[in-house]
Amino acid sequence: MGVVSSDTSPLPYGRQSIDDDDIAAVVRVLRSDFLTQGPEVKRFEEGLAEATGAKYAVAVSNGTAALHLACIAAGVRTGDTGITATVTFVASANAIRYAGGNVRFADVNADTGLISTASLAERIAECKKDGVSPKVVIPVDLTGAVADLAEVQAQARAVGAKVIEDAAHSLGGTYTVDGKKYRAASCAHADMAILSFHPVKHVTTGEGGAITTNDDALYRELCDLRTHGITKDPARLTHSDGPFYYEQHMLGFNYRITDMQCALGSSQLAKLSRFVDRRRALATLYDQAFRPHADKVVPLAVPAGGDSARHLYVIRIVARDGESLDSVTARRRALFEALVAQKIFPQVHYIPVHTQPDFQRNGMGKETLPGAQAYYAGCLSLPMFPAMADGDVQRVVGGVMDVLSRPL
Ligand SMILES: Cc1ncc(COP(=O)(O)O)c(C=O)c1O
Structure with a gap:
């Protein structure tokens, strides 16, 4: 909990x-x-x-x-x-x-x-x-x-x-x-x-x-x-x-x-490296805090060999055995709303562009893209900016795990 x-x-x-x-x-x-x-x-x-x-x-x-x-x-x-x-x-x-x-x-x-x-x-x-x-x-x-x-x-x-x-x-x-x-x-x-x-x-x-x-x-x-x-x-x-x-x-x-x-x-x-270092430190804190909960939520994977500039910190809700993407999406919505109620304002990056009505209407986006649908269903961007305090990370993780530990 x-x-x-x-x-x-x-x-x-x-x-x-x-x-x-x-x-x-x-x-x-x-x-x-x-x-x-x-x-x-x-x-x-x-x-x-x-x-x-x-x-x-x-x-x-x-x-x-x-x-x-x-x-x-x-x-x-x-x-x-x-x-x-x-x-x-x-x-x-x-x-x-x-x-x-x-x-x-x-x-x-x-x-x-x-x-x-x-x-x-x-x-x-x-x-x-x-x-x-x-x-x-x-x-x-x-x-x-x-x-x-x-x-x-x-x-x-x-x-x-x-x-x-x-x-x-x-x-x-x-x-x-x-x-x-x-x-x-x-x-x-x-x-x-x-x-x-x-x-x-x-x-x-x-x-x-x-x-x-x-x-x-x-x-x-x-x-x-x-x-x-x-x-x-x-x-x-x-x-x-x-x-x-x-x-x-x-x-x-x-x-x-x-x-x-x-x-x-x-x-x-002139402050770029300081900003990026702080973002990386925050990402490490998030990673550590979420590690014991890997059955419920995982950080977005970062490819080996590079150092991410950590613009966003994205988590993915782990689907339960046999759970549909719609159900994961519903749990993501509940998580989003619960965090907002605690004045934590996450975001979703991004709704797959090929599904946007304007692309569909103009004859584009007809592709079937299962990776994007799976990613989108459970992704959520958590607060990540250089002025965040270490304690803010604990507050966000507490809020996330409180929701994801409920049966829903
Ligand atoms: C991946 C990506 N590409 C392009 C843009 C467009 O940049 P701007 O908002 O400066 O026009 C953004 C902005 O949010 C972005 O996130």
């Missing part, structure tokens, strides 16, 4: 950590000459390149915009096909559609929530059968654990598709290929990676995102796409009418990020 704590201060599933120096960094920009398109954007981009090990970073207005631009740069156009994992935020799939493409969904491994490379191979084989060449594959580093990028890249390359690593959850994480460690979003096994700086993420700019890449041509295209497809680069202009002159070379967007946001981002980035 769990022990329900008498503490009733609200515990969200995630929240930002903002210190006085973060606030001072933003205020400095507010008193400066440039609120946007100034020096802070470049500085933040250089910091991101250093943090990930990628050659370039292009900072944009949010992670969804980063995905959109990356899909265009990957060559997705009207009627093209892109493949992503179904257990993700809708943005990973929507970006393919913004660029005019259709989405095919790969299943996930139920125990990790990460893309199943066997299912990816099936989707690619189906594409071949249908005479379709997928333009892009978007693996998702769910909860901060990096997907099997080397295998995804091998499969994608074999059919001429580009890989965009959705690293919205994994800044600060690592993975291993052939005994060598790589950083998430380093683009060692992807053409591009995207990051998000939403407040629940590892570092925040309020809203914000970035694309990383090691490819010079992709970098240039992404920079142009961020600002209306406009270039002022003298080497690329057809001619010049003077110092003011610019040309639009493609249809782009205003996906710029402000200098206030980037000043906050640089200030936050």
Whole structure:
């Protein structure tokens, strides 16, 4: 039986950590000459390149915009096909559609929530059968654990598709290929990676995102796409009418990020390793506390060889002998509601995107994806953010085990 704590201060599933120096960094920009398109954007981009090990970073207005631009740069156009994992935020799939493409969904491994490379191979084989060449594959580093990028890249390359690593959850994480460690979003096994700086993420700019890449041509295209497809680069202009002159070379967007946001981002980035270390320490505390209850609940498995950046701490309710997924889902709902009553606010990451009505209505998401259904039925994200105290973990675990120990 769990022990329900008498503490009733609200515990969200995630929240930002903002210190006085973060606030001072933003205020400095507010008193400066440039609120946007100034020096802070470049500085933040250089910091991101250093943090990930990628050659370039292009900072944009949010992670969804980063995905959109990356899909265009990957060559997705009207009627093209892109493949992503179904257990993700809708943005990973929507970006393919913004660029005019259709989405095919790969299943996930139920125990990790990460893309199943066997299912990816099936989707690619189906594409071949249908005479379709997928333009892009978007693996998702769910909860901060990096997907099997080397295998995804091998499969994608074999059919001429580009890989965009959705690293919205994994800044600060690592993975291993052939005994060598790589950083998430380093683009060692992807053409591009995207990051998000939403407040629940590892570092925040309020809203914000970035694309990383090691490819010079992709970098240039992404920079142009961020600002209306406009270039002022003298080497690329057809001619010049003077110092003011610019040309639009493609249809782009205003996906710029402000200098206030980037000043906050640089200030936050300086604390990345501290934030990630604290998240890992909290995950270890959760793991230890749940270990004696492995017949009822298990933490989402993290693949061997990597260090998850621990964006989310997901537990999975263990199905009882012969229990249906519907029954597990009902127990997850009871657990969710009981925690909320104790001012502990969990979340579900994610409802498989292929089941969303808008995808179904538009002829997508017809795949049968049993790994995702099994994962979704019993998953729950528990509070996980750097300012949490060790005692908060005990409070959450007590609340969870109190419910899961009841007969229901
Ligand atoms: C996996 C994943 N991809 C993409 C995004 C989109 O990022 P943003 O909210 O910054 O647009 C998110 C955001 O929550 C995410 O979790």
